[in-house]
Amino acid sequence: MQETNITIINRLQGLIANNLSDLVDPQERFALLDFPNHYNIGDSAIWLGELAYFDRRKTRPAYVTEIPTYDEERMLATIGNGRIFLHGGGNFGDIWAGYRQFREGMLTKFKGRPIVQMPQTIHFKEQANIDSTARAIEQHGNFTLLVRDKKSLEFARRWFQCETRLCPDMAFCIGPVARPGPQHELLLNLREDQEVGTPQDLTAATGRPGTVKSDWPDEPADFQRQTKHTAILKGLMSGKIGGRARMTELAYRERAQQRFDRGVALLGSARQVITDRMHGHIMCVLIGADHCVLDNSYGKTSSFIEAWGTCNTEKAALAATVDEALAILDARRVRPAAVA
Secondary structure (H helix, E strand, C coil): CCCCHHHHHHHHHHHHHHHHCCCCCCCCCCEEECCCCCCCHHHHHHHHHHHHHHHHCCCCCCEEECHHHCCHHHHHHHHCCCCEEECCEEEEECCCHHHHHHHHHHHHHCCCCCEEEEEEEEECCCHHHHHHHHHHHHHHCCEEEEECCHHHHHHHHHHCCCEEEECCCHHHHHCCCCCCCCCEEEEEECCCCCCCCCCCCCHHHHCCCCEEECCCCCCCCCHHHHHHHHHHHHHHHHCCCCCHHHHHHHHHHHHHHHHHHHHHHHHCCEEEEEECCHHHHHHHHHHCCEEEECCCCCCHHHHHHHHHCCCCCCCEEECCCHHHHHHHHHHHHCCCCCCC
16 A cells, blocks of 8 residues: 655654664763765755754764864763764765775774664675675674665675664654745756766657756855854854854754755756655655656665665656656656645
8 A cells, every 4th residue: 555755754764763762862972973064965864864863862962073074082072982873874885985994993993882873775896895894893893783775784784793773764854844836847866976877868858848957956165154154143043052062063954954955946846856866765755746766876776665665655656767757757647646
């Protein structure tokens, strides 16, 4: 039986809460590392979901940082013996090498301290890198790994000596989001990075009236300065302004929110969407958008959908090609609109 978008969101939020219930102590000071300070809106959606989850538990990270600004002394002075949470996403592997190196460094430096990897997709290309991560996990001895799909779960249980749990993507903790009024008929939200899947013929899609094509949009030139300024003003007005750690958290929250809002504006700008980004799909679920999903280069998105049934709705479908997605969307246009 098909679900509404709201039912899917509520179901996955419940699974997230169950997975994290014993890993988060609201009385403990903890760190959340690897703020995604880049244009990929999906990573900002995950960060906002992580904060939304902590907000519901009436707690917040005492120390946050992006990888280039990580400061061990400052973190330890802030959290004491508290645990460390690592930001979720799709970089557990060796496609994006810097994240693997940072993660292994944390495991090596803080052996025995509880470290929790928020939900990730695992994908390695080189056995030597698998072995390196496996050694760091084994020698650490107190690592909890949350993964977003069954393939990642099977991989982790084969290679890594740690507790591994199957958990949905944290972006669902954001909850339902109001959808902007559409201005176009069709949006092609297709990625332009190294995770691009099977090459697609876009002739039929781009030849249609009212079609626009865009990956995640670029950021304004003054985005970093502007968001810091906005965060300071909001902090002063709300009385939440505090020390450096609190100011950093507010600035990161503002940047992630503005990036997420930019993504909502893009995905909501058309009546129907074709996307090959996992968080293009997830955010379409959050806003109740009529859409089709294409896979990425290594099956990340299809594996996620298979694990959590996020296409079990009249408003979402997994397609192999753009032309197949167009046929699905055309068929929907003649049916009565589904309830969000």
